[in-house]
Amino acid sequence: MMRIIGGDHKGRILKRVDKSTTRETADMVRESVFNMLSGRIFNLVLDLFAGSGAYGLEALSRGSKYLYAVDHDKDAIKTVFENAKILDVAEHMTILQRDYKQFLKGIGNLYFDLVFIDPPYDLDVYDEVLLALNSSLENHGLIVVETKKQRVLEEKYKDLVKIKEKTYGIKRITIYEKMPS
Numbered sequence: 253m254m255r256i257i258g259g260d261h262k263g264r265i266l267k268r269v270d271k272s273t274t275r276e277t278a279d280m281v282r283e284s285v286f287n288m289l290s291g292r293i294f295n296l297v298l299d300l301f302a303g304s305g306a307y308g309l310e311a312l313s314r315g316s317k318y319l320y321a322v323d324h325d326k327d328a329i330k331t332v333f334e335n336a337k338i339l340d341v342a343e344h345m346t347i348l349q350r351d352y353k354q355f356l357k358g359i360g361n362l363y364f365d366l367v368f369i370d371p372p373y374d375l376d377v378y379d380e381v382l383l384a385l386n387s388s389l390e391n392h393g394l395i396v397v398e399t400k401k402q403r404v405l406e407e408k409y410k411d412l413v414k415i416k417e418k419t420y421g422i423k424r425i426t427i428y429e430k431m432p433s
Contacts, residue, residue: 382428
């Protein structure tokens with residue numbers, strides 16, 4: 253069972269994407285991630301490789317203004333829609349079925365202040381995605397990256413500087429902040 257950990261929708265149950273290709277982040281890990289974000293409220297959030305949308309929906313529950321949930325998998329997108337309906341937050345989000353490359357190419361004038369990157373572990377696109385997102389992140393915006401424990405990311409990607417890193421069992425959470433150049 254997966255649920256919202258904090259905020260307006262605390263305790264509400266979320267649906268999972270029932271596929272072996274989707275790895276849901278445990279409630280405990282999501283809670284730790286949001287503790288690391290130290291209670292900041294974000295305006296525009298991106299959940300890239302959204303899966304069930306749990307990271308982004310948690311951000312909305314905790315006061316974020318708007319969410320873009322993006323995934324290429326139609327079952328994941330269907331689950332995000334269902335979870336948005338359960339929480340009654342659909343009007344605060346855009347849900348897109350897109351490949352990450354398509355989305356990043358068409359990102360236009362969107363500037364996020366919080367991004368979650370949690371692709372399938374064997375899809376090692378972290379460097380590419382972090383470099384691409386650098387120009388679409390507000391100054392002091394944060395990017396939360398979930399990788400397998402063995403995958404250590406660079407200290408810096410352009411203006412993105414690693415500020416926190418912690419391992420939980422088989423996964424590693426790395427947080428970057430965009431420093432004004």
